[in-house]
Amino acid sequence: MPEPVGITSLPDQRYKIVSKEGATFTIMVAGESGLGKTTFINTLFQTSLKPHQDPTERHNKFQSAQETVEIGIVRAILEEKNFKIRLNIIDTPGFGNNVNNNDSWTPIIDFIDDQHESYMKQERQPLRTNKKDLRVHACLYFIRPTGHSLKPLDIEIMQRLSTRVNLIPVIAKADTLSPAELDTFKTRIREIIEAQDINIYTPPLELDDPASAEHAKQLIESMPFAIIGAEEEIEISPGKFSRGRKYPWGVVEVENDEHCDFKKLRSLLLRTNMLDLVLSTNEIHFENFRSTKLGADEEENEDELKEELTNEKGEVVKKPSITKKPRRLHNPKFKEEEDQLKKFFTEQVKAEEQRFRQWETNIINERNRLNQDLEEMQLKLKNLEEQIKKLQLAKR
Template identity: 45%
Template sequence: GREGKTISWMRKGLELKEVKTKMAERTQETGVVCSADFKKDSTGSDLFGYVGIEAVLDQMRRKAMKTGFEFNIMVVGESGLGKSTLVNTLFKSKVSRKSCTPNFVEKIPRTVELQTISHIIEEKGVKMNLTVIDTPGFGDQINNENCWEPIVKYINEQYEKYLREEININRKRRIPDTRIHCCVYFVPPTGHWLRPLDIEFMNRLDKIVNIVPVIAKADTLTLDERREFKQRIRQDLRNYSISVYPQTEFDEDPEDKLLNDTVREKIPFAVVGTDQEHQVNGKKILGRKTKWGIIEVENDAHCEFANLRDLLIRSHLQDLKDVTHKIHYETYRVRRLNESNGIVKGLPKENYVATKVELENNL
C-alpha cells in the first residue's frame, strides 16, 4: 500500500521532471518560453496538449469580413494630371468623382473645393468602404497662395469629428472613420525640380497626413529623364525636410525597415493610369496605346503603377491606417485636449468643473 503510493508519486515526479526538461530544451532551441505546453486533465496529471492560440487570427478574420473596413484616400494635384483615371485603375472600378457623375463637364473652380464620393468594393468576401476625396481647383489659379488651406481644414475637421465621437459618454460602439488615411500628391512631369507650390503643400501637410508623392503621366518622360527627375525630387524632399510615407521614424523593427527601405528607394512613383484594355500576346492587359506601342500599366519596365498599388493596398494599407490613428490623430487629440485644459487652468475652483465640461462638450 504505502510502498505502492510512494512508487506512484515517484513516477509522477519523474514525468513532471521530464516535461520540464523538454520545455527547457524547446525554450533553448526556439528562444520562446514554453509555458503552455502542458496542462492538467481531470485526474490532475500533467499532459502535453494543444491550446489553439492561433485560432484568434481566424476569429479576427471572420469579424473583419463581416464588418468590412474603411479606407479614405485623398488625391491632390492640378487638373489634367490623370487623378481620376489613376484612382479607377488602382481599384479596378469606376470610383472617381468624374466617373460617377453623369454628363460630367470639367470646370475649374475659382477656389479649391473638396468633393467626396464613397463606394463599397467587395473582393473574395472582403468588403472595403472606400472614400475618395478629390480637390478640384488645387494649383489651377494664377495666384495659388494658400490653396492648401481648405485641404488642411478638411483633414483637421475629420480628426475633430472623430474626437467628438470618442469623448462622448454614450459613444457609438463603432465610430465612423472619415479620417484621411493617405494623400496621393501628383507632381507634374516637368523633369526639373519640385515647384514652390509642391514644396509648400507637402511641408504644410506632412505632419497631419500620410503623403505619397507620384510623378503623373510618367509616359511623357524618357527613362533617363524619369530617373533624373526622381533623384531631384528625392533631393528636394531631403533639403526641405519633407517627410513622406513611409516615414523612417515609424519603422518598428528590422523587418519593417527592410520592407520600407525598398519602398523609399522608389519614391516618388512614376505612374501611368488607364482604364483601357488591350490584347497583348493573347492576354488582356491594361495599357495606353500610342503610335510607338502599348504602355502596360502593370509592367514594371514601363511604369511604377504596380509598386504604388502594392503599397496602398497589398502591403501597407493597414499600416497607413495605424499611422493615421496612432501618430497623426493622436497628435491632434493631445493638442486639442491640452488647449481645453489650458483654458480652464487658473479659473476659480467652483467654476473649474463646469467650464471644463462645457469645453469638452464643445470640442
C-alpha cells in the first residue's frame, strides 16, 4: 500500500495554529435591570468577571425620569488546557429603566454598528496585523419572567437586534415560575417571535453526525432558554457541592437540566457552537453591514456625479442633491440635558447683564462725583487767583 501523501495532517497543523493564536469572543447581555445579567456572566465562566454594583448606587442612579443607556465593556483572558480566549463582555445597564423608553435602544444598536464600521475601516488599512475586533458574536437578551407575554419594548429591540447580531433570547430567573407556567411562557414567546418575524440564532443541523444533529435539535427546542444564575456553591448532599440557590422548600441547581436550561445555553455558547457564532457574525452580519454601507456610499457618489444634468435643449440643469438622513446619536436624556444647559446659560447671561448694568451705573455715578469735585476745585482755584490779584494791587 503506497504511503499517504500527507494532506490529512492539515487539521493537526490548523489546530496548532489556532491553539497558539487563541481566539476572540464577544458576548453582549441586554435587558432590563435586575434580571441577573451580572450573576449569569460570573456563573457562566465560573469566575468573578464583572463585580456587582452597589445597590444604593444602582437605586440612586435611576431616580431621573429619563436615564441614558450606558455601554460597559469588561475584558478578560481565560485559559483552559493551554488554550487562551480573549473574552469581551458588553453590558447595557440602564436599558428599559426610563419612564419613556422611546429610542432607548439607540445606543445599543449604534454600538453594534460602530464595531462593524470600525472593523471595516481597519480592513481597508495598509497594515492589518493589529486589528481590534469588538464585533458582537452573540447577544443574550434577558426577558423578565412575567409568565404572560413579551413587552412591546422587548419586541422592538429584538427586531432591531436580530438583523445585526446572533440573537439568543433568555428567560431570566426561571425559578420564579412553575414548570407549567414556564412551558406556557416559552410557547407564547415562540409564537410572538414567529409572528413578528424575529430572526433568532439557530444552531446548524449536521446531518452526517447524528449525535451532533440530535444535540442541535434539543437546543432549538429549548429556546428561549430558561436560566438560573448563582455564584455560590451549596451542599446538595453530604460531600457534594453544586452552584445553586437554597429555598425553604428545596434546592435549585444551576447545572441540573430538570431545573433550568443553563447547561444547554453554556454548551451553545462555549462548547459546540462558538465557532459557528463567530463565523456567522463575520460571514452574515458583517457582510450584510459591509454591503449595505458600501452600496450606500456608492449611491451617494453617483448622486454627486449626476448632480448636474443636461436637458434636451442642451441646458445644464442642477439636480437637487439627495441628503442622507443623519444618524441619531442621542436619546431623550440628551434633550433634557440640553434644555438644562440652555436654561443655565440663559440664567448666567442674565446675571452677567445685570452685573454689567450695575457696574455701568457705578461708573456713571463715580464719573459724576469726580466731575463735581473737579468743578469745586476749579472754583476754589479761581477764587485763589482773584485773591492773589487783589493782594498784588494792594502792594502797589
